[in-house]
Amino acid sequence: MDADLLVGAGCVSKLIYAGGSLEPAFGFLNRVNDAIVNDRIETEEYSGTAMCFKYLAGALGIPYIPIKSLLGSDTLASLMSKSAEVKVSECPFTNEKLVLLRALNPDYAVIHAQRVDTEGNAWIYGPLWDTKELAMAAKKVIVVAEEIGDTNLTRTDPMRTIIPGYRVGVIVHVPYGAHPTSVYKYYDYDAEHLAMYAKATREKETFDKYLEEYVLSVDNHEQYLQKIGVKKLNELRADPMLGY
Amino acid sequence: MVVAGARELKDGETALAGVGLPQVSAIVAKYTHAPSINILLELGIVEPRPIHSPIGLGDPRIWYRCACMAGWLDVMGMALHRGVVDVGFLSGIQVDEYGNVNSTLIGTREKPVRYFHGTGGGANDIASLAKRFMIIMSHEKRRFPKHVDYNTSPGHIDGPDGRMKAGLRPGGPTKVITDLAILGFDEKTLKMKLLSVHPTVSVKDVIDNTGFDLIIPKEVPETTPPTVEEQRIVREIADLTGEFTGWKK
Numbered sequence: 001m002d003a004d005l006l007v008g009a010g011c012v013s014k015l016i017y018a019g020g021s022l023e024p025a026f027g028f029l030n031r032v033n034d035a036i037v038n039d040r041i042e043t044e045e046y047s048g049t050a051m052c053f054k055y056l057a058g059a060l061g062i063p064y065i066p067i068k069s070l071l072g073s074d075t076l077a078s079l080m081s082k083s084a085e086v087k088v089s090e091c092p093f094t095n096e097k098l099v100l101l102r103a104l105n106p107d108y109a110v111i112h113a114q115r116v117d118t119e120g121n122a123w124i125y126g127p128l129w130d131t132k133e134l135a136m137a138a139k140k141v142i143v144v145a146e147e148i149g150d151t152n153l154t155r156t157d158p159m160r161t162i163i164p165g166y167r168v169g170v171i172v173h174v175p176y177g178a179h180p181t182s183v184y185k186y187y188d189y190d191a192e193h194l195a196m197y198a199k200a201t202r203e204k205e206t207f208d209k210y211l212e213e214y215v216l217s218v219d220n221h222e223q224y225l226q227k228i229g230v231k232k233l234n235e236l237r238a239d240p241m242l243g244y
Numbered sequence: 245m246v247v248a249g250a251r252e253l254k255d256g257e258t259a260l261a262g263v264g265l266p267q268v269s270a271i272v273a274k275y276t277h278a279p280s281i282n283i284l285l286e287l288g289i290v291e292p293r294p295i296h297s298p299i300g301l302g303d304p305r306i307w308y309r310c311a312c313m314a315g316w317l318d319v320m321g322m323a324l325h326r327g328v329v330d331v332g333f334l335s336g337i338q339v340d341e342y343g344n345v346n347s348t349l350i351g352t353r354e355k356p357v358r359y360f361h362g363t364g365g366g367a368n369d370i371a372s373l374a375k376r377f378m379i380i381m382s383h384e385k386r387r388f389p390k391h392v393d394y395n396t397s398p399g400h401i402d403g404p405d406g407r408m409k410a411g412l413r414p415g416g417p418t419k420v421i422t423d424l425a426i427l428g429f430d431e432k433t434l435k436m437k438l439l440s441v442h443p444t445v446s447v448k449d450v451i452d453n454t455g456f457d458l459i460i461p462k463e464v465p466e467t468t469p470p471t472v473e474e475q476r477i478v479r480e481i482a483d484l485t486g487e488f489t490g491w492k493k
Contacts, residue, residue, distance in 0.1 A: 017362070018362070018363045018364075018365055018366075019347070019348070019361045019362020019363035019364045019365060020361065020362065020364070020365065021263075021300075021361050021364075023263065023299050023300025023301075023302060023303070024263060024264045024299065024300055024487070024488065025299035025300060025487055026299075028359075028360060028361070032359075033358070033359035033360070034359075036356065036359050037356050037357070037358065037359055043362075045348075045362050045363050046363065047363050047365075047366065047367070047368035047369045047372075048286060048316065048320065048363065048365040048366040048369060049316070049320040049321065049324070049325060049366060049369040050368075050369075052316045052317055052320065052321065053321070056317060056321075067325070068325065068372060068373060068411075068412070068413065069325075069368055069369045069372040069373060070368060070372070071372060071398075071410045071411045071412050072372075072395075072398040072401050072406070072407065072409075072410025072411070072412050073368055073371075073372075073395050073396060073397065073398050074348070074353060074394045074395040074396065075348075075363055075368050075395075075396055075397075077353070078353055081353070088411075096411065097410070097411025098411075125313075126304065126307065126313060127285070127287040127288035127289050127307060127313050127314065127315065128287075128288050128313075128314065128315030128316070129287050129288065129315060129316050130315060130316045130317065131315065132315060133315075133316075133317060181302075182302075182303075182304055184304050184307070188304070189303070191299075238304075242296075242304075242305075242308065243304050243307070243308070244303075244304040244305060
């Protein structure tokens, strides 16, 4: 949804990603798709694992990394036709075909965490996607957190720390910051709001109305949450046993 | 359809299920004939035991009581890329006679008419790296063309040595499960072949809804219908709202 919002709002000139959707229930990233079909943004599309490997190479400080996906597909053909930094090569040891992916080191990584302490140590719960690789590859990490806490608590349970503070540049306290999507063990996704967004994003006019109402006309996050309402936010709070 | 898909997953296997119908089938398999199936989800979930219907892979309902919560690299790198995933399970917009799957676009690469899921996360990886994979989707002529508009996730590509020439590991699709039939791939040519038709569906229905010449054997059996228990699992756990299977309609 964040990619769709940013592209729809005209903030993106190039998207390097592995496709996606708003999940089957809510449909497609219509603003992204519209921009691609109408040539308004450049894209480089990789498979999910290729993206993860690119971040991994970036995180390790190696210039490229081999992968056995993408071979024989139009996904690879597209990348090569756009002169993306991708090569097909032979392994110097086994002679098998390999796709070589250039490392990716973003200028910024924006990471959502359940809890971060005042020294930047970030606890992230739930499946990690490629969050850790992205954070370690980025030149600057911004952690957006549900809570900011004391480092003494962190140090009683350091196994929960996914991104250590010395790699974090900025921390921001944004409770319910992921709304309408979920934060594991904190709050569920807001199905009504997502359905509303999914409907709005189908056409530019309705998307622009959504953007105005929920993004541009609010001065800060608190005003956004006031539009959602305390009743709804309470309903979304996760059950501690279920995590949602 | 999801039950037919579930039945193709064998007990004890390591299965990587994609978003949508595949994840529903995997849940059904786990709670019926394949209790020791190990379900992996691309975002980093190992062996979940959901009790509420998820709407997608990002829904925490499908992470419930998993054995291990790791990351993309652990599942798609150290399991799938490593070569220990027995079966992958995908859906898509189109599939062609060699089992190549399109989740990206309709039109051409240079001039797409409509965009869908793009690479759709781990689909290409699953098709490239699982020991075998299965495809589940609804059976319509425009979705079963002779050649997909865009080969997002390669199946047998263009024949028996297609994958080898491309440099892919052996594997590829073995079954296609639709709302009309169960299909496989001919041993020699690797072209799609009809295996069984679902109850109330005729062979002609299947041919009429396929955009290429399907291999039809002399005798086409009927797919065994879902049992009461399988239907119960679909309705109570895997797809409570009927959003994936439409059972509420």
